[in-house]
Amino acid sequence: MLSDLITSLSSNPYFGAGAGLIGIGTALAILRRSSQYGLIFFRRQFMITLEVPNNDISYTWLLQWISHQLRDSSRHLSARTTLIKSDEPSSRIQASYTFVPSVGTHYFHYKGKFIKVERTREQMINSGVPFESVQLTAFGQNRQFYIDMLEKARDAALLANEGKTLVYVPTINEWRLFGHPRRKRPLNSVILDKGIRENLINDVEHFLSNPLWYIDRGIPYRRGYLLFGPPGSGKTSAITALAGHFDLSISTLNLSQGTMTDDRLQQLLSNVPEESIILLEDIDAATVGRHYEKDDAIRYQGMKPLTLSGLLNALDGVISTEGRIIFMTTNFIERLDPALIRPGRVDYKQYIGHLTPYQVERMLIRFFPQSTRNEINQFLNEIERLTDNYSKELSAAQLQGFFMYYKDSIKHVFDNINQLYYL
Known part of the structure; x- marks a missing residue:
C-alpha cells in the first residue's frame, strides 16, 4: 500500500516538478552557504588582514608609504598640496603635490606578496570629521610582515620630517597633525x-x-x-x-x-x-x-x-x-x-620680561652682524633715550618688527629710530 502511494506521487507531474525545484534550490543554498564558510575558513587560515584607523599615529605614515608603492600602478589618487619656500632670498612660494591612495581598492606587490589595500571613509555626524581607515590583506600567517611594513613607513616619515617640528591640535577626543611639519x-x-x-x-x-x-x-x-x-x-x-x-x-x-x-x-x-x-x-x-x-x-x-x-x-x-x-x-x-x-x-x-640692554645688543648683532662697537653703543643709548621719553618698556616683538621693517642697512635703523614705538 505504501509502495503504491510512492509510485502514484512519483508519477504525478506536479509533484515531480515541485520536488525538483525544491531540491535544486536547497542544493544551491547549501552550496552558497558552504562557499561562504569555505571562504571565511580560507581567509582565516591562509590570509592575514591589518586595519589601521586614522586616529592611529601610524595612519599618515602608512598612507604615504603605500602611495610610494603605488606611484606607477594606481589610477585612483587623492592629491595633497604643500606650499614650499626655498631658503634663497629671491625665491617665491611654490606648490608641491603628493598623491595618496584615494578611497577604494588598490593592489601592489611587496617582498613577493600580493597585497590588497582598501581605504574607507565614513562621515561622522557629531564631529563632522570623517573617520577613515586602511585595511591591508595579504597571503600568509606571519604578522611580522606587517610590523616590518609599519617600521619602514615610520622610518620614511621620520626621514621626511627630519629637521622639522610637528604641531598637533585636538579634534574631539584625539590629536591630529596641524598643517605641515x-x-x-x-x-x-x-x-x-x-x-x-x-x-x-x-x-x-x-x-x-x-x-x-x-x-x-x-x-x-x-x-x-x-x-x-x-x-x-x-x-x-x-x-x-x-x-x-x-x-x-x-x-x-x-x-x-x-x-x-x-x-x-x-x-x-x-x-x-x-x-x-x-x-x-x-x-x-x-x-x-x-x-x-x-x-x-x-x-x-x-x-x-x-x-x-x-x-x-x-x-x-x-x-x-x-x-x-x-x-x-x-x-x-x-x-x-x-x-x-x-x-x-x-x-x-x-x-620673561621686557628687553634688557643685553637682549637689545644681541638682537642688533643678529640682524646686522657687521655692526661696530660704536654703532652698538649708539643704538643702546638711543633705546634708553626713547624708553625714558615714552616711559614705556620695549618688547622683543616690537624691536624685531622694527628691524624687519628697516632691514636694508643699519643706517636706515638710525635714521628712523624715532619711529620705533609707532610700528
Missing part, C-alpha cells in the same frame, strides 16, 4: 636675558635623561613649566625652539575653547602623542572671564564647561599621566589661582 626654530634665534635659555635647556635635559631619578624617589615623572611676562616677550618662541632642540613635537591646547570640558581635557591629556610638549597658552583664560552665554550654550548641549577643579585633577590628579612635559604661558600671573601653580603642577617658573 615646520622647520625647527634655532635656539639662537630666541634671544632671552642672560642665563634664562641655558637654565631652561638644562632643566628639560635633566628631566628627559633621568626618569629613574624620579622613580627611585617616588616622584611622579612629569614636569610643569610656567613662562610668564608681558606680551611679545618671546615665551612661545622659546618653547618652540626648545621643542626643536630636543626633537619633540608640540601638542597645543586651547582651554578657553567653548567645547572644552573636564572629561574632554582628561581624555586629551591621557593620549597625547609620544615625545611631545603639551602647550597651554594663556592659561589665565582657562577659568577666568568665561562668558555666561557660552556656558549656557554648552549646558544646553548637555556638557559642563571646564572647571578649575577639572583642570587641577587633569594636571596632577589620580588620572594624570606620567612622562609628560607641560608648558603654560600667561601675560597675567596675578590672575592664576595659587593651587594651579603650586609645586607639583608647576615645577619651574620663569619670568
Whole structure:
C-alpha cells in the first residue's frame, strides 16, 4: 500500500516538478552557504588582514608609504598640496603635490606578496570629521610582515620630517597633525636675558635623561613649566625652539575653547602623542572671564564647561599621566589661582620680561652682524633715550618688527629710530 502511494506521487507531474525545484534550490543554498564558510575558513587560515584607523599615529605614515608603492600602478589618487619656500632670498612660494591612495581598492606587490589595500571613509555626524581607515590583506600567517611594513613607513616619515617640528591640535577626543611639519626654530634665534635659555635647556635635559631619578624617589615623572611676562616677550618662541632642540613635537591646547570640558581635557591629556610638549597658552583664560552665554550654550548641549577643579585633577590628579612635559604661558600671573601653580603642577617658573640692554645688543648683532662697537653703543643709548621719553618698556616683538621693517642697512635703523614705538 505504501509502495503504491510512492509510485502514484512519483508519477504525478506536479509533484515531480515541485520536488525538483525544491531540491535544486536547497542544493544551491547549501552550496552558497558552504562557499561562504569555505571562504571565511580560507581567509582565516591562509590570509592575514591589518586595519589601521586614522586616529592611529601610524595612519599618515602608512598612507604615504603605500602611495610610494603605488606611484606607477594606481589610477585612483587623492592629491595633497604643500606650499614650499626655498631658503634663497629671491625665491617665491611654490606648490608641491603628493598623491595618496584615494578611497577604494588598490593592489601592489611587496617582498613577493600580493597585497590588497582598501581605504574607507565614513562621515561622522557629531564631529563632522570623517573617520577613515586602511585595511591591508595579504597571503600568509606571519604578522611580522606587517610590523616590518609599519617600521619602514615610520622610518620614511621620520626621514621626511627630519629637521622639522610637528604641531598637533585636538579634534574631539584625539590629536591630529596641524598643517605641515615646520622647520625647527634655532635656539639662537630666541634671544632671552642672560642665563634664562641655558637654565631652561638644562632643566628639560635633566628631566628627559633621568626618569629613574624620579622613580627611585617616588616622584611622579612629569614636569610643569610656567613662562610668564608681558606680551611679545618671546615665551612661545622659546618653547618652540626648545621643542626643536630636543626633537619633540608640540601638542597645543586651547582651554578657553567653548567645547572644552573636564572629561574632554582628561581624555586629551591621557593620549597625547609620544615625545611631545603639551602647550597651554594663556592659561589665565582657562577659568577666568568665561562668558555666561557660552556656558549656557554648552549646558544646553548637555556638557559642563571646564572647571578649575577639572583642570587641577587633569594636571596632577589620580588620572594624570606620567612622562609628560607641560608648558603654560600667561601675560597675567596675578590672575592664576595659587593651587594651579603650586609645586607639583608647576615645577619651574620663569619670568620673561621686557628687553634688557643685553637682549637689545644681541638682537642688533643678529640682524646686522657687521655692526661696530660704536654703532652698538649708539643704538643702546638711543633705546634708553626713547624708553625714558615714552616711559614705556620695549618688547622683543616690537624691536624685531622694527628691524624687519628697516632691514636694508643699519643706517636706515638710525635714521628712523624715532619711529620705533609707532610700528
